[in-house]
Amino acid sequence: MIRLTAASPICRQCASKILRRPSAIAADPKRYLSGLRGNGTRPLLRPSRTLQNVRHQSAFTPLTPPTPASLGKPTQPKQYRRSRRLLRRLIQLSLLSAAIYGADTQFYDSALTRSFRTFSTGLLIAIDYKLNFRPDPWIGDSVTDLHARSAQRVFNLLHTNGGLYLKIGQAIAMQSAVLPPEFQKMFARMFDDAPQNDWKNAQDVIREDFGGRSVEDVFGVSFTGEPGKGVMERTARASASVAQVHWARLPDGREVAIKIQKREIARQVGWDLWAFRTVSWVYTWWFDLPLYHLVPYVCERLMLETDFQNEARNAGKMRELIQAEPRLRDRVYIPAVYHDLTSKRVMTAEWIEGVRLWDKEALTASWQGGRRQGSPGAGGVLLDAPLMPITPSTSAHPTDEKLKPARDTWRGPDGKGGLGLALKPVMEAMVGLFSAQMFLWGLVHCDPHPGNIFIRRLPSGKSELVLIDHGLYIQMDDKFRHEYALFWRSLMTFDNATIKKITEEWGINAPDIFASATLMRPYQGGDGKTLAEINAMSKLERKQRQFEMQQKMRSGVREILANQDKFPQELIFIGRNLRIVQGNNQFLGSPVNRVKITGTWASRALVDDAFKARGRGGVGFTEQWAEYGRHILFRGVLLGTDFVFWYAKVRQWLGWGKGMDDELEANMRKMAEGMGVELQHGVFEG
Numbered sequence: 001m002i003r004l005t006a007a008s009p010i011c012r013q014c015a016s017k018i019l020r021r022p023s024a025i026a027a028d029p030k031r032y033l034s035g036l037r038g039n040g041t042r043p044l045l046r047p048s049r050t051l052q053n054v055r056h057q058s059a060f061t062p063l064t065p066p067t068p069a070s071l072g073k074p075t076q077p078k079q080y081r082r083s084r085r086l087l088r089r090l091i092q093l094s095l096l097s098a099a100i101y102g103a104d105t106q107f108y109d110s111a112l113t114r115s116f117r118t119f120s121t122g123l124l125i126a127i128d129y130k131l132n133f134r135p136d137p138w139i140g141d142s143v144t145d146l147h148a149r150s151a152q153r154v155f156n157l158l159h160t161n162g163g164l165y166l167k168i169g170q171a172i173a174m175q176s177a178v179l180p181p182e183f184q185k186m187f188a189r190m191f192d193d194a195p196q197n198d199w200k201n202a203q204d205v206i207r208e209d210f211g212g213r214s215v216e217d218v219f220g221v222s223f224t225g226e227p228g229k230g231v232m233e234r235t236a237r238a239s240a241s242v243a244q245v246h247w248a249r250l251p252d253g254r255e256v257a258i259k260i261q262k263r264e265i266a267r268q269v270g271w272d273l274w275a276f277r278t279v280s281w282v283y284t285w286w287f288d289l290p291l292y293h294l295v296p297y298v299c300e301r302l303m304l305e306t307d308f309q310n311e312a313r314n315a316g317k318m319r320e321l322i323q324a325e326p327r328l329r330d331r332v333y334i335p336a337v338y339h340d341l342t343s344k345r346v347m348t349a350e351w352i353e354g355v356r357l358w359d360k361e362a363l364t365a366s367w368q369g370g371r372r373q374g375s376p377g378a379g380g381v382l383l384d385a386p387l388m389p390i391t392p393s394t395s396a397h398p399t400d401e402k403l404k405p406a407r408d409t410w411r412g413p414d415g416k417g418g419l420g421l422a423l424k425p426v427m428e429a430m431v432g433l434f435s436a437q438m439f440l441w442g443l444v445h446c447d448p449h450p451g452n453i454f455i456r457r458l459p460s461g462k463s464e465l466v467l468i469d470h471g472l473y474i475q476m477d478d479k480f481r482h483e484y485a486l487f488w489r490s491l492m493t494f495d496n497a498t499i500k501k502i503t504e505e506w507g508i509n510a511p512d513i514f515a516s517a518t519l520m521r522p523y524q525g526g527d528g529k530t531l532a533e534i535n536a537m538s539k540l541e542r543k544q545r546q547f548e549m550q551q552k553m554r555s556g557v558r559e560i561l562a563n564q565d566k567f568p569q570e571l572i573f574i575g576r577n578l579r580i581v582q583g584n585n586q587f588l589g590s591p592v593n594r595v596k597i598t599g600t601w602a603s604r605a606l607v608d609d610a611f612k613a614r615g616r617g618g619v620g621f622t623e624q625w626a627e628y629g630r631h632i633l634f635r636g637v638l639l640g641t642d643f644v645f646w647y648a649k650v651r652q653w654l655g656w657g658k659g660m661d662d663e664l665e666a667n668m669r670k671m672a673e674g675m676g677v678e679l680q681h682g683v684f685e686g
Helices: 012-020 022-027 029-038 048-059 081-107 111-132 143-161 164-174 181-187 199-209 215-219 265-287 292-305 308-323 360-364 423-441 478-493 496-505 511-519 529-535 542-560 570-587 594-616 621-653 660-673
Strands: 243-249 255-261 346-350 443-445 453-457 463-467 473-475
Touching: 081 111, 111 143, 111 265, 143 164, 164 265, 164 292, 199 215, 199 255, 199 346, 265 292, 292 570, 308 346, 308 423, 308 443, 360 423, 423 443, 423 463, 423 478, 423 570, 423 594, 443 570, 473 570, 478 496, 478 594, 478 621, 570 594, 594 621
Parallel strands: none
Antiparallel strands: 243 255, 255 346, 443 473, 453 463
16 A cells, blocks of 8 residues: 655645556556656656665665775885884894804803803892792792702803813812702712813813924824834823823833813803802892902912912922921822923823722722832832833724723732721821911912822831822911911910900901801800800791891801901811811711811911021010920810810720711701701712
8 A cells, every 4th residue: 555645745646647547557567667757757656665676776876996086195005114123133133142152162162151151040049049038938948949949050050161160169069068958969069070172172282382392292202102202191091170181101211190271271261250250249249248359369269270380389389398397208298290391281290109088998908019018109209111012092083092001919919909008197197288288388288189189008008198289279478377376276275365366357256156167166165146146046937947047147157257358368268178178087987186186286386486486586585485385285285185086986986976077077067057057078978
């Protein structure tokens, strides 16, 4: 039905036409509409379906492409300039890093890479301690986990970098008794042999240090068996962090140890020490510990250790001092150094046949070398010529060239014999030697670990101690040497006034802690201020107590190093020497009263100083003999330590203890546990 509304603009005439002819519309709507258009008449009304179609057709607009004018001006394509710039810089940085790494590896022996590794590891450890050194750390269960992580990182760094870093690691290992036990256990492995360089590097060092001359020309050796020439092993007999040692027999029959510095050390040492200084300075500032002022002195000593001419001079001085001291002359031997075959990186010295100090079984096993016979080379006797001619290897690059003749007939047919020596004389000679160095001469060998000590048997059946590796020495001036001897005697007599006076002159505000560290046993004299503060702390929950104890120990370090300008830096290495000697004594079963021997040498040195001063007019006759009288009284006081020694020795024989030094260390360990520190000397057994 078609509806008409008032709003529809339809005239009456059109409406009548539509209504009058419905059949036409129904029969052919399209024709009807076309007819209307042809007549000029607009079909305004149609059936509802037709009207709807017309309405849709009138609303539809055909899709036509836009004209160029309607699009507007064209825009520039997006360039992504920032991303391209970043990518370009990344590529440039990668290429630059690769070039620096290649140059560092080829021309600087990875010095820059090693320094970067040091800084990154140091930063990581510093941040870890800053965040987690607290009773309840964010990472890990306790401070112990923090120490373990840091110890592993430091160990990996030192082992990866090698070279002088291993020497620093060994220094840490020998001082690790005052470090957390996690560090002690980790650094006990720092005495493993370092890998040796190939023969070409050793040749290059010799050629560079001897004006371009070849190895054959410098040492008079031949690698092809030329008659009248000496021989030399191209495979190192020993390899350490800085150098390696080759055996050779010179044309005149002398057998020598040729110590050749590893070629990369010369380039690395400056960078390594610079990195060590920088990290130490950052840690000093970061953790508020007064340690950096000691670093330049330590670096100076380590730098001198890479100068083999300096080592040759030290060995020569020590050889002369021992020959002039009747108490040591027949018990201690220093190998001769051949200066004409020595340079800054090459040192040639007498070859030593002997037993290492750590081979306790070989020291004590029965002697099978014959009556009135000594071990090879004992007493400086020239080694016997080999029975058979030595034939060098035909290979240009031998991997395991062993030419040195074996001299082990003294071990017997079964090879189980030994030097047949008692351990007590061995340790008496060792403690006496290093005591004389500290109190009598002021020239101290600071690396007396078991690897640097050989033992030989003299024809008389007595022991002879041979000391090698004279690179790390300190020189004490007479004033400090005298004060240190007086300090030791005062420790034994509980002369607290003298101890306080000396330590104040050294800038130390915690004399009780320093005295305990010197004796390596708890010192019961003094005011006990620091120990009293530690022991007075409340017994808190374990984590809290451990954290507070270690905080207290850090403040104790500040007290010991209170006045940095006064603190004698030589004490760093002297303490190292004392600790190694104590460890050697413990390893051999504490056969001697180490404290008594050391104290006796200290007191006797004061007497010698008084007699020398009397000769120069420095003191009078009365003071000279008064000093001698004090020495006699002091010897009487030391008898009391013999009771402690023999009491410990009886307990050791009965299986109830291990010896005096072990008993002293046990007491030190109990005291140290209250400070959050665990003592451990396992490092000496490696």
